[in-house]
Amino acid sequence: LSDRGASVFRNGDIAGAEQPLRAALALLDDKSLDDLGTLLGVRENLGMVLTSLGRFDEAIPLLRANADSTRQLFGDRHPNLANALHQLASALRQSGDGAAAIPVFREALGLYEHNFGRDHNYVAVTLTGLAQSLSAEGNHEEAIAALLKAEDIYSRTLGPLHAHTVIATIALADARLSSGDSVGAEDGFRAALSAFARIGDGRHIYAEAARLGLGKALSAQHRCAEAEQPLTEARARFEGEFGANDRRSIETATVLIHCLVEQGKRDQARQLFEASERAVNDSRHDMARQRSRLESLRAELDG
Structure with a gap:
């Protein structure tokens, strides 16, 4: 059930992933601590689904409990804790609580750098989430610096046309738009849409985020x-x-x-x-x- 839910989610059926994950969670609720590792994985996946569906009132308590349990099981320096913290921070950011998300992203970032080095993709994705939270709180200068670093890591490790690189470009354009640079933002959103078209993924959900961003940048002008x-x-x-x-x-x-x-x-x-x-x-x-x-x-x- 857990694997089915994760597979359905990866294939883009976000709503369809909820039922098998909830069924797996119900089965694990009555199990012993031997199944705690599996329980943490199911909670994290269900939290990601609920976050994607915008149901933050359900997602955030689940992900917070998951991070606490992960810390208890693995300690304060384990990469599994970084993953759990990152998912919690992402839900907080998307719910609009950037102030609460920032310290959680910072802890996750430190753990990823400790475990994988400063040029790992996990570092880049956490820098992106941190920057989006900083931008939402009005700290545009630090946000743009973090996103330039994330975009550089992705470009060097995955290539300029990888989806993660393009998503970082969109986040950077968003930060520039929030800072008042609608012309620079427009260039970034257009570059992202061009990249998605070149990699044959013009209907990627983040392509729609780029279209929304482009519309906002043009409206601002x-x-x-x-x-x-x-x-x-x-x-x-x-x-x-x-x-x-x-x-x-x-x-x-x-x-x-x-x-x-x-x-x-x-x-x-x-x-x-x-x-x-x-x-x-x-x-x-x-x-x-x-x-x-x-x-x-x-x-x-x-x-």
């Missing part, structure tokens, strides 16, 4: 006519993959609403606004930030 297509494509993919009330779907919709208003397409914008408002109201997760963004868009629509 008041080039909304150009932004509409990548935003529309990204929204359709996010909704198809994760549902209309997923945070990625709603974020993309809010940027698109702004661009429609700026182009004078108020009827389309209002229809999308009403659909997004329903999606937020129907969500079982914390949507405070999304509600706030929609309220500001309501003023644009009524202006």
